[in-house]
Amino acid sequence: MHLLHRGAHDMVLTTDTPPVAPPDSEVERPTLKTIAAATGLAIATVSRALKDAPDIGEDTKRRVRETAALLGYRPNRAGVRLRTGKTNVIALVLSTEADVMNHTAQMIYSIAAALRETAYHLVVMPYFRDQDPMTPIRYIVETGSADGVVLNQIMPDDPRIRYMSERGFPFTAHGRSDMGIDHPYFDFDNEAFARLGVRALVERQRQRLFMIAPPREQSYSGHMITGFADEAAVQRARFEIATEVSSDSHSEQMEAAVYRRFQSGNPPDGILVGSTTAAMAAVNGAERAGFHIGADFDLVAKEAIPFLRRFRKEMLVVHEDVGRAGDFLARTLIAAIERRTPEAGQFLDKPEHLGADDAPQRR
Numbered sequence: 001m002h003l004l005h006r007g008a009h010d011m012v013l014t015t016d017t018p019p020v021a022p023p024d025s026e027v028e029r030p031t032l033k034t035i036a037a038a039t040g041l042a043i044a045t046v047s048r049a050l051k052d053a054p055d056i057g058e059d060t061k062r063r064v065r066e067t068a069a070l071l072g073y074r075p076n077r078a079g080v081r082l083r084t085g086k087t088n089v090i091a092l093v094l095s096t097e098a099d100v101m102n103h104t105a106q107m108i109y110s111i112a113a114a115l116r117e118t119a120y121h122l123v124v125m126p127y128f129r130d131q132d133p134m135t136p137i138r139y140i141v142e143t144g145s146a147d148g149v150v151l152n153q154i155m156p157d158d159p160r161i162r163y164m165s166e167r168g169f170p171f172t173a174h175g176r177s178d179m180g181i182d183h184p185y186f187d188f189d190n191e192a193f194a195r196l197g198v199r200a201l202v203e204r205q206r207q208r209l210f211m212i213a214p215p216r217e218q219s220y221s222g223h224m225i226t227g228f229a230d231e232a233a234v235q236r237a238r239f240e241i242a243t244e245v246s247s248d249s250h251s252e253q254m255e256a257a258v259y260r261r262f263q264s265g266n267p268p269d270g271i272l273v274g275s276t277t278a279a280m281a282a283v284n285g286a287e288r289a290g291f292h293i294g295a296d297f298d299l300v301a302k303e304a305i306p307f308l309r310r311f312r313k314e315m316l317v318v319h320e321d322v323g324r325a326g327d328f329l330a331r332t333l334i335a336a337i338e339r340r341t342p343e344a345g346q347f348l349d350k351p352e353h354l355g356a357d358d359a360p361q362r363r
Helices: 032-039 043-050 058-071 077-084 103-115 134-143 159-167 190-203 219-234 251-263 276-288 322-337
Strands: 002-005 011-014 089-095 121-127 148-151 171-174 185-188 208-212 238-241 270-273 298-303 316-319 346-349
Touching: 032 043, 032 058, 043 058, 089 103, 089 134, 089 322, 103 121, 103 322, 121 134, 134 159, 148 159, 148 322, 159 171, 171 322, 185 322, 190 208, 190 219, 190 270, 190 298, 190 316, 208 219, 208 251, 219 238, 251 276, 270 276, 276 298, 322 346
Parallel strands: 089 121, 089 148, 148 171, 171 185, 185 346, 208 238, 208 270, 270 298, 298 316
Antiparallel strands: 002 011
Protein backbone atom coordinates (compact mmCIF):
# COMPACT_ATOMS: atom_id res chain seq x y z
CA MET A 1 0.00 0.00 0.00
CA HIS A 2 1.29 3.44 -0.89
CA LEU A 3 0.40 6.96 0.21
CA LEU A 4 0.37 9.43 -2.62
CA HIS A 5 0.40 13.14 -1.71
CA ARG A 6 -1.50 14.87 -4.50
CA GLY A 7 -1.38 18.44 -3.28
CA ALA A 8 -2.39 20.62 -0.38
CA HIS A 9 -5.79 19.05 0.14
CA ASP A 10 -5.94 15.48 -1.08
CA MET A 11 -4.04 12.34 -0.13
CA VAL A 12 -4.90 9.00 -1.73
CA LEU A 13 -4.08 5.47 -0.58
CA THR A 14 -3.26 3.08 -3.39
CA THR A 15 -2.38 -0.60 -3.56
CA ASP A 16 -0.06 -2.46 -5.87
CA THR A 17 -3.09 -3.74 -7.81
CA PRO A 18 -4.86 -0.94 -9.70
CA PRO A 19 -8.46 -0.57 -8.49
CA VAL A 20 -11.41 -0.93 -10.79
CA ALA A 21 -12.43 2.45 -12.18
CA PRO A 22 -15.40 3.90 -10.25
CA PRO A 23 -18.57 5.05 -12.00
CA ASP A 24 -17.29 8.62 -12.18
CA SER A 25 -14.39 7.62 -14.43
CA GLU A 26 -12.41 10.10 -16.48
CA VAL A 27 -15.03 10.01 -19.26
CA GLU A 28 -17.88 10.90 -16.92
CA ARG A 29 -16.14 13.48 -14.77
CA PRO A 30 -17.38 17.06 -15.03
CA THR A 31 -15.43 19.37 -17.30
CA LEU A 32 -15.22 23.10 -17.87
CA LYS A 33 -18.05 22.64 -20.36
CA THR A 34 -20.20 21.08 -17.60
CA ILE A 35 -19.60 24.05 -15.32
CA ALA A 36 -20.27 26.49 -18.14
CA ALA A 37 -23.62 24.82 -18.85
CA ALA A 38 -24.58 24.91 -15.17
CA THR A 39 -23.67 28.58 -14.69
CA GLY A 40 -24.64 29.95 -18.10
CA LEU A 41 -21.13 31.35 -18.56
CA ALA A 42 -18.73 30.91 -21.43
CA ILE A 43 -16.14 28.14 -21.10
CA ALA A 44 -13.34 30.74 -21.34
CA THR A 45 -14.89 32.70 -18.46
CA VAL A 46 -15.15 29.56 -16.33
CA SER A 47 -11.54 28.69 -17.04
CA ARG A 48 -10.27 32.16 -16.12
CA ALA A 49 -12.44 32.28 -12.99
CA LEU A 50 -10.92 29.02 -11.77
CA LYS A 51 -7.45 30.49 -12.40
CA ASP A 52 -8.33 33.55 -10.27
CA ALA A 53 -7.80 35.86 -13.24
CA PRO A 54 -7.84 39.54 -12.17
CA ASP A 55 -10.29 40.56 -14.93
CA ILE A 56 -13.05 38.25 -13.59
CA GLY A 57 -15.32 39.65 -10.87
CA GLU A 58 -15.29 38.15 -7.39
CA ASP A 59 -18.99 37.23 -7.54
CA THR A 60 -18.40 35.32 -10.78
CA LYS A 61 -15.37 33.55 -9.34
CA ARG A 62 -17.32 32.54 -6.25
CA ARG A 63 -20.24 31.23 -8.33
CA VAL A 64 -17.91 29.21 -10.57
CA ARG A 65 -15.99 27.74 -7.61
CA GLU A 66 -19.16 26.80 -5.77
CA THR A 67 -20.55 25.13 -8.89
CA ALA A 68 -17.27 23.31 -9.50
CA ALA A 69 -17.23 22.04 -5.91
CA LEU A 70 -20.88 20.95 -6.13
CA LEU A 71 -20.21 19.03 -9.34
CA GLY A 72 -17.00 17.48 -8.00
CA TYR A 73 -14.85 19.06 -10.71
CA ARG A 74 -11.12 18.35 -10.65
CA PRO A 75 -8.78 19.69 -13.34
CA ASN A 76 -6.82 17.08 -15.25
CA ARG A 77 -3.35 18.10 -14.14
CA ALA A 78 -1.62 15.99 -16.75
CA GLY A 79 -3.65 17.72 -19.43
CA VAL A 80 -2.93 21.14 -17.95
CA ARG A 81 0.79 20.43 -18.05
CA LEU A 82 0.65 19.26 -21.65
CA ARG A 83 -1.27 22.38 -22.72
CA THR A 84 0.56 25.01 -20.67
CA GLY A 85 3.77 23.46 -19.35
CA LYS A 86 2.57 24.27 -15.83
CA THR A 87 2.29 21.84 -12.93
CA ASN A 88 0.03 24.01 -10.71
CA VAL A 89 2.36 22.99 -7.88
CA ILE A 90 4.12 25.27 -5.42
CA ALA A 91 7.03 23.78 -3.47
CA LEU A 92 7.79 24.90 0.09
CA VAL A 93 11.43 24.00 0.75
CA LEU A 94 12.06 23.61 4.48
CA SER A 95 15.00 22.62 6.62
CA THR A 96 14.27 19.82 9.08
CA GLU A 97 15.87 22.04 11.75
CA ALA A 98 12.92 24.47 11.66
CA ASP A 99 11.08 25.18 14.93
CA VAL A 100 8.17 22.75 14.56
CA MET A 101 6.30 24.17 17.57
CA ASN A 102 5.90 27.48 15.83
CA HIS A 103 7.05 28.48 12.40
CA THR A 104 6.90 25.29 10.37
CA ALA A 105 3.34 24.25 11.16
CA GLN A 106 2.01 27.79 10.90
CA MET A 107 3.86 28.43 7.63
CA ILE A 108 2.52 25.26 6.00
CA TYR A 109 -1.03 25.99 7.16
CA SER A 110 -1.04 29.62 6.03
CA ILE A 111 0.36 28.89 2.56
CA ALA A 112 -2.09 26.01 2.09
CA ALA A 113 -4.96 28.26 3.20
CA ALA A 114 -3.93 30.93 0.69
CA LEU A 115 -3.99 28.33 -2.09
CA ARG A 116 -7.44 26.90 -1.23
CA GLU A 117 -9.36 28.95 -3.76
CA THR A 118 -6.71 28.74 -6.50
CA ALA A 119 -5.63 26.10 -9.00
CA TYR A 120 -2.35 25.59 -7.12
CA HIS A 121 -1.35 22.75 -4.80
CA LEU A 122 1.33 22.71 -2.12
CA VAL A 123 4.10 20.19 -1.70
CA VAL A 124 6.64 20.33 1.12
CA MET A 125 10.22 19.39 0.27
CA PRO A 126 12.50 18.92 3.29
CA TYR A 127 16.28 18.97 3.31
CA PHE A 128 18.47 17.72 6.11
CA ARG A 129 21.39 19.17 8.05
CA ASP A 130 23.93 17.02 6.19
CA GLN A 131 22.41 17.82 2.79
CA ASP A 132 23.36 20.57 0.37
CA PRO A 133 20.43 23.05 0.44
CA MET A 134 20.87 23.43 -3.31
CA THR A 135 19.88 19.79 -3.92
CA PRO A 136 16.06 20.21 -3.72
CA ILE A 137 16.25 23.49 -5.64
CA ARG A 138 18.19 21.98 -8.53
CA TYR A 139 15.78 19.06 -8.62
CA ILE A 140 12.71 21.32 -8.82
CA VAL A 141 14.16 23.62 -11.48
CA GLU A 142 15.76 20.92 -13.64
CA THR A 143 12.75 18.56 -13.59
CA GLY A 144 10.09 21.28 -13.74
CA SER A 145 8.31 19.53 -10.86
CA ALA A 146 6.86 22.81 -9.55
CA ASP A 147 5.94 26.20 -10.97
CA GLY A 148 7.54 28.12 -8.11
CA VAL A 149 9.36 27.82 -4.79
CA VAL A 150 8.95 29.31 -1.32
CA LEU A 151 12.29 29.46 0.50
CA ASN A 152 12.87 29.55 4.25
CA GLN A 153 15.95 30.15 6.44
CA ILE A 154 17.60 32.63 4.10
CA MET A 155 21.38 33.08 4.16
CA PRO A 156 23.11 36.47 3.67
CA ASP A 157 24.74 35.13 0.50
CA ASP A 158 22.21 32.52 -0.56
CA PRO A 159 23.16 30.36 -3.57
CA ARG A 160 19.53 29.25 -3.98
CA ILE A 161 18.44 32.84 -4.62
CA ARG A 162 21.27 33.43 -7.09
CA TYR A 163 20.54 30.16 -8.93
CA MET A 164 16.82 30.81 -9.40
CA SER A 165 17.30 34.51 -10.17
CA GLU A 166 19.77 33.72 -12.93
CA ARG A 167 17.35 31.20 -14.46
CA GLY A 168 14.25 33.35 -14.11
CA PHE A 169 12.54 30.69 -12.01
CA PRO A 170 9.70 32.09 -9.83
CA PHE A 171 10.39 32.09 -6.09
CA THR A 172 9.78 34.07 -2.96
CA ALA A 173 11.62 34.02 0.35
CA HIS A 174 10.74 34.14 4.02
CA GLY A 175 13.66 36.40 4.82
CA ARG A 176 16.12 38.77 3.14
CA SER A 177 19.53 38.16 1.64
CA ASP A 178 22.41 40.65 1.51
CA MET A 179 23.37 39.88 -2.08
CA GLY A 180 22.18 42.99 -3.87
CA ILE A 181 19.66 40.86 -5.79
CA ASP A 182 16.19 42.40 -5.81
CA HIS A 183 13.97 39.45 -4.91
CA PRO A 184 10.48 39.05 -3.42
CA TYR A 185 10.35 38.39 0.32
CA PHE A 186 8.41 38.68 3.54
CA ASP A 187 10.57 39.21 6.60
CA PHE A 188 10.09 39.83 10.29
CA ASP A 189 12.18 42.76 11.53
CA ASN A 190 14.40 40.90 13.95
CA GLU A 191 16.60 43.91 14.56
CA ALA A 192 13.56 45.86 15.76
CA PHE A 193 12.50 42.86 17.89
CA ALA A 194 15.90 42.75 19.61
CA ARG A 195 15.92 46.51 20.25
CA LEU A 196 12.40 46.31 21.65
CA GLY A 197 13.42 43.43 23.91
CA VAL A 198 16.53 45.16 25.23
CA ARG A 199 14.55 48.29 26.08
CA ALA A 200 11.95 46.22 27.91
CA LEU A 201 14.63 44.47 29.96
CA VAL A 202 16.42 47.72 30.84
CA GLU A 203 13.10 49.28 31.90
CA ARG A 204 12.91 46.43 34.42
CA GLN A 205 16.33 47.43 35.73
CA ARG A 206 18.12 44.54 34.04
CA GLN A 207 21.73 45.39 33.21
CA ARG A 208 23.46 42.06 32.48
CA LEU A 209 21.89 40.81 29.26
CA PHE A 210 22.33 37.40 27.66
CA MET A 211 21.19 36.32 24.20
CA ILE A 212 20.72 32.95 22.50
CA ALA A 213 20.92 33.95 18.85
CA PRO A 214 19.75 32.07 15.76
CA PRO A 215 22.39 30.14 13.75
CA ARG A 216 24.99 32.62 12.51
CA GLU A 217 24.76 31.44 8.89
CA GLN A 218 21.18 32.73 8.60
CA SER A 219 20.39 36.34 7.71
CA TYR A 220 17.99 36.99 10.55
CA SER A 221 20.67 36.06 13.07
CA GLY A 222 22.79 39.01 11.96
CA HIS A 223 19.80 41.32 12.15
CA MET A 224 18.92 40.15 15.67
CA ILE A 225 22.50 40.36 16.94
CA THR A 226 22.90 43.87 15.52
CA GLY A 227 19.74 45.09 17.26
CA PHE A 228 20.68 43.41 20.55
CA ALA A 229 24.28 44.68 20.67
CA ASP A 230 23.56 48.20 19.41
CA GLU A 231 20.60 48.79 21.72
CA ALA A 232 22.45 47.36 24.73
CA ALA A 233 25.27 49.82 24.03
CA VAL A 234 22.78 52.70 23.74
CA GLN A 235 21.19 51.67 27.04
CA ARG A 236 24.63 51.23 28.69
CA ALA A 237 23.87 47.64 29.60
CA ARG A 238 26.40 44.82 29.65
CA PHE A 239 25.66 42.07 27.17
CA GLU A 240 26.92 38.72 25.95
CA ILE A 241 25.88 36.28 23.24
CA ALA A 242 25.94 32.51 23.75
CA THR A 243 28.72 30.94 21.70
CA GLU A 244 28.17 27.21 22.28
CA VAL A 245 24.48 27.04 21.31
CA SER A 246 22.02 28.73 18.96
CA SER A 247 18.23 28.97 19.12
CA ASP A 248 18.12 25.97 16.74
CA SER A 249 20.16 23.75 19.08
CA HIS A 250 18.49 20.87 20.88
CA SER A 251 16.58 22.04 23.95
CA GLU A 252 18.74 19.93 26.26
CA GLN A 253 21.87 21.64 24.95
CA MET A 254 20.40 25.12 25.42
CA GLU A 255 19.15 24.28 28.90
CA ALA A 256 22.58 22.96 29.92
CA ALA A 257 24.35 26.04 28.51
CA VAL A 258 22.06 28.42 30.41
CA TYR A 259 22.40 26.35 33.59
CA ARG A 260 26.21 26.57 33.39
CA ARG A 261 26.10 30.30 32.73
CA PHE A 262 23.84 30.93 35.74
CA GLN A 263 26.07 28.75 37.91
CA SER A 264 29.11 30.84 37.01
CA GLY A 265 29.93 34.23 38.44
CA ASN A 266 27.86 37.36 37.84
CA PRO A 267 24.93 35.60 36.10
CA PRO A 268 22.66 37.43 33.63
CA ASP A 269 19.52 39.15 34.84
CA GLY A 270 17.96 39.59 31.39
CA ILE A 271 17.65 37.06 28.54
CA LEU A 272 16.59 37.51 24.92
CA VAL A 273 15.95 34.50 22.66
CA GLY A 274 14.70 33.94 19.12
CA SER A 275 12.47 30.87 19.40
CA THR A 276 9.86 29.20 21.58
CA THR A 277 12.09 26.21 22.27
CA ALA A 278 14.97 28.47 23.31
CA ALA A 279 12.69 30.40 25.67
CA MET A 280 11.54 27.29 27.53
CA ALA A 281 15.04 25.81 27.63
CA ALA A 282 16.50 29.06 29.00
CA VAL A 283 13.91 29.29 31.77
CA ASN A 284 14.42 25.64 32.71
CA GLY A 285 18.19 26.10 32.82
CA ALA A 286 18.00 29.21 34.99
CA GLU A 287 15.46 27.62 37.34
CA ARG A 288 17.63 24.50 37.71
CA ALA A 289 20.38 26.84 38.87
CA GLY A 290 18.04 28.27 41.54
CA PHE A 291 16.92 31.49 39.83
CA HIS A 292 13.33 32.62 39.32
CA ILE A 293 11.84 34.40 36.32
CA GLY A 294 10.25 37.74 37.14
CA ALA A 295 12.32 38.01 40.33
CA ASP A 296 15.96 37.21 39.56
CA PHE A 297 15.75 37.64 35.81
CA ASP A 298 13.37 38.53 32.96
CA LEU A 299 13.15 36.93 29.53
CA VAL A 300 12.00 38.28 26.15
CA ALA A 301 11.04 35.88 23.36
CA LYS A 302 9.07 35.83 20.12
CA GLU A 303 6.53 33.26 19.04
CA ALA A 304 4.12 32.55 16.18
CA ILE A 305 1.48 30.68 18.20
CA PRO A 306 0.38 31.93 21.67
CA PHE A 307 1.93 29.53 24.15
CA LEU A 308 4.81 30.90 26.20
CA ARG A 309 2.79 32.87 28.74
CA ARG A 310 0.93 29.66 29.55
CA PHE A 311 4.33 28.11 30.29
CA ARG A 312 5.46 31.06 32.46
CA LYS A 313 3.15 34.04 32.78
CA GLU A 314 6.13 36.30 33.57
CA MET A 315 7.55 35.96 30.06
CA LEU A 316 7.71 39.04 27.83
CA VAL A 317 6.54 37.98 24.38
CA VAL A 318 6.51 39.51 20.90
CA HIS A 319 4.13 37.99 18.35
CA GLU A 320 5.53 37.06 14.93
CA ASP A 321 2.70 36.75 12.43
CA VAL A 322 3.86 33.74 10.40
CA GLY A 323 0.29 33.28 9.13
CA ARG A 324 0.43 36.68 7.47
CA ALA A 325 3.85 35.80 6.08
CA GLY A 326 2.61 32.56 4.50
CA ASP A 327 -0.38 34.26 2.91
CA PHE A 328 1.81 37.05 1.50
CA LEU A 329 4.40 34.61 0.15
CA ALA A 330 1.79 32.43 -1.56
CA ARG A 331 0.03 35.33 -3.27
CA THR A 332 3.29 37.00 -4.31
CA LEU A 333 4.59 33.75 -5.77
CA ILE A 334 1.41 33.12 -7.76
CA ALA A 335 1.70 36.61 -9.23
CA ALA A 336 5.31 35.86 -10.23
CA ILE A 337 4.32 32.52 -11.81
CA GLU A 338 1.52 34.19 -13.77
CA ARG A 339 3.76 37.14 -14.65
CA ARG A 340 1.52 39.63 -12.89
CA THR A 341 2.70 42.57 -10.82
CA PRO A 342 1.86 41.83 -7.16
CA GLU A 343 0.34 44.43 -4.87
CA ALA A 344 3.65 44.37 -2.99
CA GLY A 345 6.66 42.19 -3.74
CA GLN A 346 8.47 42.80 -0.45
CA PHE A 347 7.29 43.36 3.11
CA LEU A 348 9.13 43.94 6.40
CA ASP A 349 6.91 43.20 9.42
CA LYS A 350 7.99 45.49 12.25
CA PRO A 351 6.96 44.59 15.84
CA GLU A 352 5.53 47.50 17.80
CA HIS A 353 5.05 46.18 21.34
CA LEU A 354 5.41 43.23 23.66
CA GLY A 355 2.51 40.84 24.10
CA ALA A 356 2.58 40.59 27.88
CA ASP A 357 -0.37 42.33 29.53
CA ASP A 358 1.81 44.28 31.91
CA ALA A 359 4.74 44.85 29.53
CA PRO A 360 5.93 48.40 28.78
CA GLN A 361 4.96 49.63 25.35
CA ARG A 362 7.51 50.69 22.79
CA ARG A 363 8.73 54.26 23.22
